[in-house]
Amino acid sequence: TLSVADKIAFITGAGSGIGRATARKLAAHGAKVCLVDLKDRRSEEVEQQIRDAGGEALFVDTDVGDPERVQKAFQAAAERWGKIDIVFANAGINGTLAPIEEMPPDAWDQTLDTNLKGTFLTVKYAIPYMKQTGGSIIITSSINGNRTFSGFGMTAYSTSKAGQMAFGKMAALELARYRIRVNIICPGAIQTNISESTHPMASLEQIKIPVKYPEGNQPLEHGPGQPEQVADLVLFLASDASRHISGTEIYIDGTESLL
Numbered sequence: 001t002l003s004v005a006d007k008i009a010f011i012t013g014a015g016s017g018i019g020r021a022t023a024r025k026l027a028a029h030g031a032k033v034c035l036v037d038l039k040d041r042r043s044e045e046v047e048q049q050i051r052d053a054g055g056e057a058l059f060v061d062t063d064v065g066d067p068e069r070v071q072k073a074f075q076a077a078a079e080r081w082g083k084i085d086i087v088f089a090n091a092g093i094n095g096t097l098a099p100i101e102e103m104p105p106d107a108w109d110q111t112l113d114t115n116l117k118g119t120f121l122t123v124k125y126a127i128p129y130m131k132q133t134g135g136s137i138i139i140t141s142s143i144n145g146n147r148t149f150s151g152f153g154m155t156a157y158s159t160s161k162a163g164q165m166a167f168g169k170m171a172a173l174e175l176a177r178y179r180i181r182v183n184i185i186c187p188g189a190i191q192t193n194i195s196e197s198t199h200p201m202a203s204l205e206q207i208k209i210p211v212k213y214p215e216g217n218q219p220l221e222h223g224p225g226q227p228e229q230v231a232d233l234v235l236f237l238a239s240d241a242s243r244h245i246s247g248t249e250i251y252i253d254g255t256e257s258l259l
């Protein structure tokens, strides 16, 4: 069944978009949720909303690219609830969009540190809390990891998303012995605040390369998907209904990646 009642879920990027919708969804189905995000008002609002609805939530201000802070976030969740069952490695940024020639190495690092190293650290520090009992890890990659649909300048983003796919599959194989499942979700364009994290460099326009934001063109939806639709998929992957599924990439894009 699609039950996550009394499970403990650790969700990164929980203050906005897909992470926020998933935190609410899992909490509505009885999970206790650790909300991990950078310090901002939105995360505290999500925490309050879940509590007001009768759920349990704990916001921990954490940069997923920082090993010590990720470790401390797991400690905080485990101190509160004693275990971790579900991990949603979802925090991500679009970051700097630039032609390769112009891409500042620091900007490349920032995207890779958040999206890819952040995923590695989240999975790494989850293992001690999950290896006795097993559990479900879900990684948010993107259709960009396989197919660069959304315009030029996204080499760092697409590389990070492809890396998450490779990492997730290897992790599924490695962690099967602990009965920890790892699956990768690949959304197409979803209506969220991610464009706030987008920094196109002027040089992209100067060389007349169009920068298309991932608003998308999804034949099934006639527009971008909604975070709640992704949350439904995460609920399924978090629940025992998906107990024989691990190491899989699941596209949730209204056929966008087939265009």
Ligand code: NAD
Residues within 6 Å of the ligand: 012, 013, 014, 015, 016, 017, 018, 019, 036, 037, 038, 062, 063, 064, 065, 090, 091, 092, 093, 094, 114, 118, 140, 141, 142, 143, 186, 187, 188, 189, 190, 191, 192, 193, 194, 195, 197, 214
């Ligand atoms: P969003 O911007 O609405 O939410 C992302 C959240 O991650 C934000 O709250 C942000 O503060 C947080 N975050 C960013 N850097 C962080 C860091 N270093 N440490 C902790 N938290 C951090 O965007 P979203 O669309 O909900 O993105 C969620 C995931 O979905 C990302 O991995 C993104 O790449 C992926 N994705 C999004 C789309 C889309 O069209 N929206 C498509 C495919 C994949």
